[in-house]
Amino acid sequence: MMPRTKGEESKRKLLQAAEELFAKKGFQSTKISEIVANAGLTQAAFYLYFKSKEDIFQQMIQDFDQQIIDLSDAGKKVVELVPNDIKSYVTNMFIQLFTVLGKNPNLTRIALQHATESDQIRKKIVEQIANNMSNNQRFGIVKEEIDTWVAAEAIVAVTERLVNRYLLTGEKTEKELGEQVARMFLSGILNHSKSGD
Template sequence: MDKARGEKGRRSKERLLRAAASEFALQGFHGTKISSIVAQAGLTQPSFYLYFASKEAIYEELVGEFRSRFKELITRSRLEAGIQTEHLPARIKAGLERIFSFFILHGDLTRIGLRAAGEADEIKAEIAEMMQENLIVEQEAGYFRNDLDMEIASAALMGVIEQLTFTYLLTGYKDASSLAGQVVEIFFNGMMATDE
């Protein structure tokens, strides 16, 4: 009986979190009411307070979830030493595709974490710093030119990822794979025409 009750509670909390993400993404923090969250979740206000002390508490949990999952993706995308040069573009594309796929799957969380949250700029700066650390390690492994400033490269990459996510990905104009492919082409192969 306790196991069934625990599972029901977990599902209820998850429904509240998904409903809250949707409401916050559409209405913003100030425009969202607890009553609209519970209505969308199909639950009652007393059930909301079983899991969250306030609207701020559920919002903070959503922002924290986005932040930790995005950081995990960046950590997992670091290239290990010893990859053959011809395999680098595909490996980089796969990492970017995972990030874009996460954004599609969690569109409301993405809207909150990258744009709506009060700490969105802090989150993006933190992610850019993690990207910079990855790029420095990868530069030291010989994958990238030594004369490049990886702080600038990571800031540019973060800006591109954010802009493409909101302009093409979350609007449905492009998919994760094609966007990741374009980023790799632009960043790693350049825009200059070749004689080929």
């Protein structure tokens, strides 16, 4: 994990600098000159490791993308379980979502902003949540009248925004947010169950 060679170290520095700048100023507004300055290198060095500005962006997203996929896969496995305590299950899922996105606030911001890419990533997350929810709808856990795609979009939008607004600023923790959101959505989405509050 720790870079061995000087080259790997330089590349890491560049990725790090780019991540911070992209998050702070957006992709377009971030200049290569700024990235290399923040990384303590020259502009030419940048092109030793990346083919273009777009390239560094892609490489940056990839890792993040993988984490999302992992979350997604984890999600799939949980689907089959019919939880005793639905409420805590859902709350947990929210906390998980906040945790993944909150661990990479910069990447979250970047990924969900960059036009083309964001749609890809967002789509993956939304898809995973929607499928999950549809499944639970078949089990009678999620209300019939809920449009699971709309709900999934809503959940992602809320999570994304609250990460930026409260997690990034340190005003609230993953747990607090997860609980708040669960509370807001739960009884709207789930059927009245004995496990409700």
